[in-house]
Amino acid sequence: MHQERLTLRQAWARSPGPENGRQAAILAIKGFCMGAADIIPGVSGGTIAFITGIYDQLVDAIHSFDTAFLRRLLRFNLPGVLEHAHLKFLFFLLSGIALAIVGMARVMHFMLSQHPVEIWSLFFGLIAASIYIVGKRIERLNTANLLLCALGALGSYLLVGMIPVATPETLWFVFLCGSIAICAMILPGISGAFILLMLGKYEYITRTLKNPFLMENMEIILVFLAGAGLGIIVFSRLLHYLLHRWHAATVSVLTGFMVGALRKVWPWKEVLESAVIRGKVHVLREQNVLPDLGGELVSALCLMIAGMLVVLALDRLSNGKSC
Template sequence: MSGSNFKTAFMASPGPKTLREAAMLWLKGVCMGGADIIPGVSGGTIAFITGIYTQLVDAIRSFDTRFVRRLLRLDLAGALAGVHVRFLACLLFGILTAVVTMAGFMNFMLNNHPVEIWSLFFGLIAASIFVVGREIKPLNGVNMGFVLLGTVGSYFLVGMIPVSTPETSAFIFLCGSIAICAMILPGISGAFLLLMLGKYEYVTRTLKNPFLWDNFVILATFAAGAAVGIVLFSRVLHYLLSRWHAATVSVLTGFMIGALRKVWPWKEVLESAVIRGKMHVLRTQNVLPDGFTGEVALALGLFVLGVLVVVALERLSSRAR
């Protein structure tokens, strides 16, 4: 395929039309990536509140059987033009930017200032619930029942104890397939699903030196599972949103409400264990702070900051649309 055909096909795909739109989409990707690396915070939530949720699902669905047939016929220009490559390129660049630049900082904050960082996340998710919940139309008893269903399911899901699981290629592939679904599922993060599957540390450890052959094989297997999982799950989610939009949004809103259990800042450790030489918390319970201290005041301030960040993101997205 010539360079001109490649450029024409690339520009024919859906995506940002101006540099400003591309920069805004990149910024939304940064926010999604920042959320996805935290166990308990969902990049899908960020996609929802920034107004790109439907576009994201459609972009993933564009990699369909027609795309595969064109590739097999070596019609590279046709294959490229039929998928939302410009949209995904900007978004994924933002996500990768966040993962590379923020992972170390987030790990430091979670280990050294957990109350402060979880207070910020609590504000982010709490405000997101109201933003997403406004999409529930009509707000009737049936849809509120679906909200309750999602809340109960998510509440018990985030309370599950991480388990020890096998390290076979098949299971790593399965972990990738399951964890990636959180990218388009508000309320539950892929990092938390990996934690629950007992593979959060295992996968993130390989990222420290991805060019070692063994680590590369693990990451490639995980990536293959992620590709299969997100392509299949995006179709299921698109079907649900198309046929039962209000009910689906209601359940997703419930997921986010139930996830607040995970991000409550004050916790008491009930059970822990040493896994591969590192102490891991297996079970906690949420507790109230001991009086109104400076730490509590700072936590409340960060909670408000999280709410304001969501409000700002929504307004910026509304102007861009």
């Protein structure tokens, strides 16, 4: 077999991806921008991939992990694996994404703990504008699609109400979160961080990323990545099929899903029940309340508007328009 005679270096060189150091650096920078976007709920890494012109390459890279890849892997045909899969492209892209996520996690965790109303207001604005962006992709705004959107919104609203504020911190749930959140990365308009917010694990995951080399944190991160690996291979194909087979219906449900989930990111909440776990106060149950009039409300509304403008500007860029 020709592939068997290739050396690992030759196979790596023939793998789709950057062909020189400059291209590799640019791809890593694009990955960094995607990672920074993915850790902010409401800003999608998929949108950044569109803007930077690598979305099609990203989808092709994900789909390169197919049955042919698996056959070569099971035969321990490492040169064949390197040549077939887009590992060179993914290596530099994921390096940039990982650097951004680890670097931004500390900032986001600090902001959530010290300035919760302000940061949730920004998130609310980001997601509200993302609803508009995703909703524009519904091809036909007919009765059926409006009904699907309403059902998605109702289901999501009820779902986030049933999900407790403190979800399990067991490894199986972390695995599940990773497998679901990763699918949002390839969807323009919906972020993985938004999914983690819905599942009540955004702050938990960003907290572990603050110190990724601690043994207990490393275990959590590896389990999360294992779930992400499964999700990107299995769920992304299902999502890809639904978007191609029933595009308008799928986007309608996704739009409604985001509308209902705004309940989760409403900035003003009242704690109904809390408990001290491992020396820290954890909120177990809370409810949304109306804000008090004052300076905090003005600053929160300004941050909401700022979040909306960021997403709208990114959408204009992705469509080749000037901001």
